[in-house]
Amino acid sequence: MNLRLELTKLLNLCFVFSSAYMFWQGLSLVANTHSPIVVVLSGSMEPAFQRGDILFLWNRNQASNVGDIVVYEVDGKQIPIVHRVLREHHSANFEKQYLLTKGDNNAANDISLYANKKIYLNKQKDIVGTVKGYFPQLGYVTIWVSENKYAKFALLGLLALSSLVGGE
Amino acid sequence: MEVFQELSQKLVFPIDYKSQKYIGKQMNVAIAAVGIAATVYGYMTGSIQNLLICYIAGLLGTCIWLVPAYPAYRKHNLKFVEKPVINITTD
Amino acid sequence: MFSLSQRFQVLINQAVTFSVFIIAFIVATSYIDLIYPNNVFNTGVATVNSIKPSLSLRTSRYFGSINSKPKENVRLEFDLDSDLTNLFNWNTKQVFVYLTAEYNNTKNTVINEVTFWDNIITKQEDAVLHLEKAKSKYSVWDISEQFSGKSLKFKLNWNIQPWVGPLTYGEIDTGYELVVPKKVEESSKKQRVN
Numbered sequence: 001m002n003l004r005l006e007l008t009k010l011l012n013l014c015f016v017f018s019s020a021y022m023f024w025q026g027l028s029l030v031a032n033t034h035s036p037i038v039v040v041l042s043g044s045m046e047p048a049f050q051r052g053d054i055l056f057l058w059n060r061n062q063a064s065n066v067g068d069i070v071v072y073e074v075d076g077k078q079i080p081i082v083h084r085v086l087r088e089h090h091s092a093n094f095e096k097q098y099l100l101t102k103g104d105n106n107a108a109n110d111i112s113l114y115a116n117k118k119i120y121l122n123k124q125k126d127i128v129g130t131v132k133g134y135f136p137q138l139g140y141v142t143i144w145v146s147e148n149k150y151a152k153f154a155l156l157g158l159l160a161l162s163s164l165v166g167g168e
Numbered sequence: 169m170e171v172f173q174e175l176s177q178k179l180v181f182p183i184d185y186k187s188q189k190y191i192g193k194q195m196n197v198a199i200a201a202v203g204i205a206a207t208v209y210g211y212m213t214g215s216i217q218n219l220l221i222c223y224i225a226g227l228l229g230t231c232i233w234l235v236p237a238y239p240a241y242r243k244h245n246l247k248f249v250e251k252p253v254i255n256i257t258t259d
Numbered sequence: 260m261f262s263l264s265q266r267f268q269v270l271i272n273q274a275v276t277f278s279v280f281i282i283a284f285i286v287a288t289s290y291i292d293l294i295y296p297n298n299v300f301n302t303g304v305a306t307v308n309s310i311k312p313s314l315s316l317r318t319s320r321y322f323g324s325i326n327s328k329p330k331e332n333v334r335l336e337f338d339l340d341s342d343l344t345n346l347f348n349w350n351t352k353q354v355f356v357y358l359t360a361e362y363n364n365t366k367n368t369v370i371n372e373v374t375f376w377d378n379i380i381t382k383q384e385d386a387v388l389h390l391e392k393a394k395s396k397y398s399v400w401d402i403s404e405q406f407s408g409k410s411l412k413f414k415l416n417w418n419i420q421p422w423v424g425p426l427t428y429g430e431i432d433t434g435y436e437l438v439v440p441k442k443v444e445e446s447s448k449k450q451r452v453n
Contacts (some may be wrong), residue, residue: 089368
């Protein structure tokens with residue numbers, strides 16, 4: 001057991017975590033949204049997006065267009081929703097914009113999902129971002145880890161084993 | 169802990185600078201070749217799935233070819249090193 | 260390169276690095292395919308014809324009514340012809356095509372755009388659209404009380420969903436304009452009872 005070696009390892013680990021965190025924060029600053037990369041959790045946009053697909057969001061647009069795929073948050077619900085804009089109504093100087101959304105794979109629009117009996121979303125308040133880029137299936141690991149109770153331990157065990165065996 | 173240290177010693181290859189350098193070079197070339205071949209094949213057939221299948225198959229092939237320490241990669245072992253890893257314990 | 264795990268890690272690292280180049284190549288070629296030889300962003304043709312609007316009054320929240328006040332909803336019957344074959348290349352997972360109408364209001368929300376019909380095309384063979392007397396998919400209302408009297412400009416829009424990379428949008432102006440007639444017809448008034 002070499003204390004200096006172990007401490008260096010710990011420092012390296014801290015460096016990896018902090019640089020990942022900095023990357024995330026930098027990205028959210030550039031895209032102007034609190035979650036610039038999201039993983040699709042439901043099948044409501046199939047066949048465009050499957051569960052586990054990764055989406056890159058951008059929130060510096062002044063207004064959303066019809067057909068844009070947006071991520072929005074509903075008061076009182078934890079999980080943001082990814083759906084397509086069906087209608088948009090905005091004022092001349094883009095001060096206010098009202099949106100109606102619908103999932104490609106759903107039969108009806110999203111009015112039943114909105115909070116407080118609203119029938120429109122507010123662009124400035126509710127929208128987290130617009131989907132600009134797409135990468136398939138890479139996020140499935142996060143779904144697997146959060147939904148399978150053994151997966152968490154398997155992942156931790158794998159990490160521990162690799163650090164024990166690979167460390168020199 | 170003993171078991172893990174023994175395991176990590178087993179996984180360390182004999183020191184052979186010449187072969188290791190050769191493997192490093194070969195790996196670059198192999199991955200580039202596999203990638204280009206897969207891209208061209210996928211583009212010709214117009215299918216991303218084909219590209220992905222080719223790329224993964226090629227990588228598996230490269231893995232089998234270059235990762236294990238075959239006798240051919242151990243020809244230039246350093247003679248004066250008895251054990252591949254020397255554990256130094258500090259008191 | 261002195262141990263199994265390290266050699267394996269180097270292989271994985273290089274494979275990931277190279278796959279970034281492959282993705283860049285896929286995105287670049289699919290974009291070039293869209294603008295050359297035919298630029299799909301301004302050579303698309305779509306014609307809509309014989310649009311027949313029908314109005315009805317609805318009192319459900321799901322049809323735009325607030326506090327059960329009757330809301331004017333409009334549905335359409337239309338003919339549509341368009342060829343979207345050029346939008347398909349090796350990085351196209353699906354094309355989402357949607358027929359929208361733009362109109363102006365005098366108060367509050369001045370500019371409006373609503374979807375009447377949409378469709379998902381997953382195969383290039385299905386990309387030639389020929390619809391006759393198709394029914395609109397959605398019953399559309401406005402934020403304001405009325406829909407009658409508004410002048411609608413129709414557009415056919417498309418969105419390419421790729422296998423990997425950025426989403427692409429485009430629109431084709433159909434040149435069709437329509438003023439929604441003023442009155443709610445008698446037949447549709449009866450319908451609102453149920």
